[in-house]
């Protein structure tokens with residue numbers, strides 16, 4: 001594992017209703033290349049808000065997110081050469097793949113069309129090149145024979161596998177997962193976790209919000225516990241699961257394990 | 258005095274058979290062009306209404322870019338000229354009679370401002386009546402289609418936008434590649450319904466001399482002093498245009514919703 005800081009989050013705050021709801025309350029964390037960060041915590045603790053702030057799906061109230069050296073929360077930021085430049089959030093989002101609880105495949109497009117849309121429209125890759133790349137990715141998750149199917153014809157597990165490789169087709173530097181298995185029937189959870197495990201093994205930087213403690217323990221390089229908009233404890237899976245310190249973490253683990 | 262309804266009356270009406278056919282053709286063409294104009298206008302208006310163009314946005318924020326507490330400034334900063342224009346347009350059109358709108362377009366705009374040549378197309382479409390009719394109906398229909406399109410766009414799950422934006426598509430790309438295709442598929446039945454509504458509403462353009470079906474009824478009355486017979490013929494024709502079309506729409510609507518549930 002290298003130690004470059006890929007994403008630095010500094011004093012991130014997200015307030016609703018004029019500050020009466022603090023979904024994120026001063027969160028700071030450094031995410032290094034190759035790390036698999038698993039975010040756990042009770043419902044409403046701000047896990048989704050944290051994850052969705054990383055690619056600015058939510059605009060934070062305050063704080064900084066420095067991605068590849070650029071503070072993406074600002075309208076203008078100094079580039080690598082030190083000159084002030086307009087921050088193009090679309091450019092940064094390409095480098096952050098996101099996988100959602102409810103898959104969010106495009107229902108009016110086939111699996112293949114789902115996969116080549118962004119590479120062609122956003123990166124300007126030719127249709128042939130995008131198709132080759134997409135087919136190779138589909139092969140990796142065992143779905144190449146379903147390339148001309150529509151999302152509606154796929155099972156939940158298959159949909160989520162497509163959603164993962166659709167994000168990978170943009171060759172992101174980091175993958176964000178928000179409860180990717182929570183909407184799945186139990187027998188389909190394994191196939192999706194297997195793909196994620198594979199991805200982690202290949203060295204992809206990942207931030208995963210999940211209730212799958214087995215996955216956290218086995219795949220996570222760092223586990224982050226959130227409650228009431230704060231990071232209360234973080235550490236290796238070993239530290240978090242066998243010797244938790246914060247009483248709230250102990251309480252949480254006693255409920256979910 | 259002639260009978261209320263007589264066979265002779267129908268016989269006289271059908272002496273106008275060719276004109277009745279042409280009038281029916283004008284009615285259908287009128288509705289077709291109106292839906293096309295209305296649809297394009299409707300998309301434009303819907304996008305304007307949902308736009309986020311706020312030139313005075315800066316008034317609502319302090320130097321650090323945090324929201325201000327001053328209510329008045331915050332309200333002014335929300336001002337969106339495109340949305341105000343589109344909303345005003347929609348509300349004015351929906352709150353005034355289509356007859357008044359047609360009269361204004363024909364007598365106001367096309368008599369004073371735009372001078373159309375007196376050309377006749379295909380031998381029965383008088384350009385300087387047909388175009389004002391289509392424009393007026395299109396302007397009217399655009400307001401209604403705007404609301405149909407807007408609700409169609411808003412009915413698309415927010416997750417679609419999120420997924421598209423997370424892949425790096427910008428707002429415009431997301432709208433045209435992801436949201437609009439799905440929205441339009443969902444509202445296609447409503448648009449086809451609007452077509453049926455316009456077939457019926459277009460009869461009002463006879464007041465500005467468009468030679469559609471109702472104006473032929475009027476011609477028959479002028480020539481033979483009979484009214485019920487041509488009216489009944491027109492009724493049958495309107496029914497034959499509208500009823501099967503609505504049934505066809507309902508059929509496709511059922512089929513499409515079945516596909517979605519699978």
Ligand SMILES: Nc1ncnc2c1ncn2[C@@H]1O[C@H](COP(=O)(O)OP(=O)(O)OP(=O)(O)O)[C@@H](O)[C@H]1O
Pocket residue numbers: 016017021022023041042043044045046047048049050
């Ligand atoms: N749009 C919003 N308006 C007001 N409050 C919100 C909004 N979105 C989130 N919140 C609040 O912010 C807090 C954090 O929400 P968040 O969705 O991040 O929690 P979570 O940890 O992901 O929970 P879960 O496990 O249920 O998904 C919650 O108290 C929630 O009610």
Ligand SMILES: [Mg+2]
Pocket residue numbers: 047048049
């Ligand atoms: Mg959540």
